[in-house]
Amino acid sequence: MASIEKGKLAVDNTKLEPRTKILMMLISGCLVILLDSPSALLVCFVASLVLVALSKPTLRQIRLLLVFLFFTTWGLIYSQAIFYNESPRTVLLTLVPAELPFIGKATGGIRVYREGLFHGIVQSLRFNTTLVIGCFIVWSTQPRDLLLALVQLRVPGTLAFMVTTALHFIPVIANETAAVIRSQRLRGFRYLRLNLLAAIRGTLNSFRPILAGNIRHATHLGESVESRGFSPDTANQRTSLRTLKMGIWDFSLLAVLSCCLMCIVGLKMLYFCYANGIYYASWLRHAYTFTRELL
């Protein structure tokens, strides 16, 4: 079945070095954790989308990304809007009144809260920014370059190899999952049917061939690389046919991102000290306002 879907080779149209991409992901990961303001997070999210756009993704990749973004955004906003448990909270809409028999009485009512919606938007922007950058790295970097970059970033050789191998397995798993689902349907199984228990059982059963297939693939690949002299003990002593070299764009981008990160960390610390009565300086008033309003 592997031949049904022809995978697309990772082509880097941004010409960024893999180490830059990995470091960029780490920095942006820190940034989205530090930032609380939806507008600042929106800027990060838009910047990550620009990055993906620069790598010229295929239509299929755009579709896939949109599906990912839709489900994470919807899932996070919906769950936070309903299950938001902090105070104060403002009811926007009542889905299930508390007086309704059974569900209403059991749950105490299900409502959508304004603060929960807001919190969901913040969380989804955080999550989506890292998701988009992750997709950008996977789609625009060849596994061999990624392996080399991880090793050069002092990630243990075995771990680096595991990461790149895991990426290699994504399309394999997708194809085998599709084959298993199709073969089940061709034997009369319907995933969407009224008997929920049977549907769940069938879905769980479908994991068996997928899991077994993946274990087999991993074993074969492991044997293949080990019989070509790859060893966890000597992984960091490997030489490399390719060399990675950072260019002016890589250094510039990393410098800008690092400066942003350091500034934000500094401003957040100052604001923390001010808010907790540890330290206050009147000449920093604008910085406090900026941090509160925009970061």
Add this chain to the structure above:
Amino acid sequence: MSHIEIQELRFTYPSRNAPTLRGISASIAPGDFVLLTGPTGCGKSTLLRTMNGLIPYASAGTLSGAVRLNGKNVAEQPLAATCRQVALLFQDPDRQLFCTLVEDEIAFGLENLGLPPEKIKNRVALALKQVRLPGFQARRILELSGGEKQRVALAAICAMQPQVLLLDEPTSYLDPSATRDILTIVKQLNTELGITVILATHRTRDVAPLCNRVWLMHEGQLCLDLPKAAAFRELTPYYRLGVQVPQTENASIGEFAKRANEKLNVPSRNDASPQSPMLDIRSLSFKYPNTDKHALKSIACTVTRGEIIAIMGANGSGKTTLVHLIAGLLRPSAGEIAVAGTALKRMKLHQLAGKVGIVFQNPDLLLQAETVRDEVAFGPKNLKFPPKTRDTRVNVTLTQFDLGNLASEAPYALSRGQRQRVAVAATFSLHPHLFLLDEPTTGQDAQHLHQLMDELCDEIRRENKSLIFATHDAELTLKYADRVLLLREGELIFDGTPDVAFAAPELLQQASLVFGENRAV
């Protein structure tokens, strides 16, 4: 030059009670070309893995005895050291290649050896020349044919300049033309560079002319170890184990076909009475997304009830695509397919259950139940057969496919041959009008395969259903098919009886199905 000595080698996998290797002793001289054959599950792959150190290093189990390479026990030296001397090529190229570019794939082993980049570049170029793919460095592996991928895999191990080459069913996924290429290269490496070759295969007929020594394995033991000249004088052991035997005379495929038909009394298409079509394909074309080339172009044919059809062609000719289209797994870009008078495009996949059944090249993708009985009952249960009818049908199917004694076993615990049998039975339990079988020969020995095909064809004929199977195996087609469809680059170049197809060498040449001019030992 390497001298290999195997002494009283025994190995038991942790999950099994019985040993897989039972006291094997043999010796291989430098430059030997050994053909290692035997039925499925006899221990060929395990023996090869002990010879390059994957057992015991990468596989748990109990090992005793020794494999000595130039006097040194393989189990006592680091795996990386053994890999410099003994290289292993696996059967499925897709499962052993993991880089994007050819150059990176071949360089991987050399980088592990710690060679400097300049030397790696030279060795990559040399290895590509050896496998007749010069200038392929920058090619993407995804874009290569199955045969080219296997040659890249061979180059990846040749670049490490091993003294011993172990090949585990290297041609089982390849068409005859690609098989010929691989075997010619291996023979060249053997004669010109003096590399010792041990090649495990079920395709004895293809490899026998190249080897100088034959090992026949059965239940973990080496039951025959002879020079080629003596190995095929007495064929009884091969027949007894259901192992393919090489041709002992120079017979043309046409004559072979004639003999096969005489012997088996296979009804030809002309004998069949006209019946309503079970399958009707009209102007079928198909293009994979994001590709410019058609995988199938203007295919038209009909299949009547009770017919058994073989689809043949080179790797990438469109066999699997056609089978998947007929099963409704893919949607045609143009044209129509109708099964028993109903157009497939109007039906959802689950509505095809009981009309079309398919067993993939990898039967494991079908096996999802806890027991063999549950697996066979899965389809009838989904179609909501009354419990009594369902039980009867499951019991009959288990008996038909000789699975009665395995009914309570977990499908995954069975051997490859048995797993394929379960997959076939599970698909057959719905009694589909049209049964599709994709490359049933992969990884199967002749005995298991013919036993399964005998049972399946009997049932298909008895119930007046139709069977379509995709294969590279001429013998299988000659023995079982009433008709053969030859595909070449997505086009149907022949639709007729096997004896006519196999009597036309130019046709077989066009379909890349000719292995060689002289296949006799």
